[in-house]
Amino acid sequence: MNTLEAIESRHSVRDYTDERLSDAACAALQREIDLCNEEGHLHMQLVVDEPQAFTSGRARYGSFSGVRNYVAVVGEHTSDLQERAGYYGERLVLAAQKMGLNTCWVALTFKRVPDAFSVDSGEKLVCLITVGHGTTSGEPHRIKTAPEVSNWTTASPDWFKAGVTAALLAPTAMNQQRFTLTREGTVVTAKAGVGFYTKLDLGIVKYNFEIAAGRENFRWASDIARPKNASRYTEVKA
Numbered sequence: 001m002n003t004l005e006a007i008e009s010r011h012s013v014r015d016y017t018d019e020r021l022s023d024a025a026c027a028a029l030q031r032e033i034d035l036c037n038e039e040g041h042l043h044m045q046l047v048v049d050e051p052q053a054f055t056s057g058r059a060r061y062g063s064f065s066g067v068r069n070y071v072a073v074v075g076e077h078t079s080d081l082q083e084r085a086g087y088y089g090e091r092l093v094l095a096a097q098k099m100g101l102n103t104c105w106v107a108l109t110f111k112r113v114p115d116a117f118s119v120d121s122g123e124k125l126v127c128l129i130t131v132g133h134g135t136t137s138g139e140p141h142r143i144k145t146a147p148e149v150s151n152w153t154t155a156s157p158d159w160f161k162a163g164v165t166a167a168l169l170a171p172t173a174m175n176q177q178r179f180t181l182t183r184e185g186t187v188v189t190a191k192a193g194v195g196f197y198t199k200l201d202l203g204i205v206k207y208n209f210e211i212a213a214g215r216e217n218f219r220w221a222s223d224i225a226r227p228k229n230a231s232r233y234t235e236v237k238a
Helices: 003-009 023-040 059-060 081-097 158-168 199-215
Strands: 043-048 070-076 102-106 123-132 179-184 187-192
Touching: 003 023, 003 043, 003 199, 023 070, 023 081, 023 158, 070 081, 081 123, 081 199, 102 199, 158 179, 158 199, 187 199
Parallel strands: none
Antiparallel strands: 043 070, 070 123, 102 123, 179 187
């Protein structure tokens, strides 16, 4: 499948079988993690065959079962860390989906296992992403309408409509979808609402939007002041 098909087919999965990740799958995930870390100035780490993080009461509260593999989403504690983590984490999640693997974003319902991964000085653990072979492929979640999260109209260009549609399929904390997308010509403004992890959600939403809309068709308002070849993400200390 291509990435847009992965967006459409991917759902959060919390219950996993005991099938191990193959060496080929681990290698492919690690290659994608390396690319995301380099481009996004992150320190994401793949943890394989480690079941302890999801054996606590919090994990049971989150209805997780059989989790043995996950990605620790870690990065330098800058003002834009949450958004970068969401953007590149979603890129990794969709790569896993294209490989036939299942995933779930996890913010709180896990326990941190010593030595499973590292968080260096000046860094912060944002969340975990479970990965493996789900007992099911998950279920679609309730979504808002396009006009509820954007200035979408029937007269909007096709690229904007496609982008908003894909953004609505992005996983968000508690499925609250607290974001807005506003188009003025070919410039799109993306804003996070108020609440926990909404900046992380915004990064996920922006990645989905870009895939469907096509970066050649628009610019993010936040990118306009930057030099053409500069990273879209700042590195300002929080």
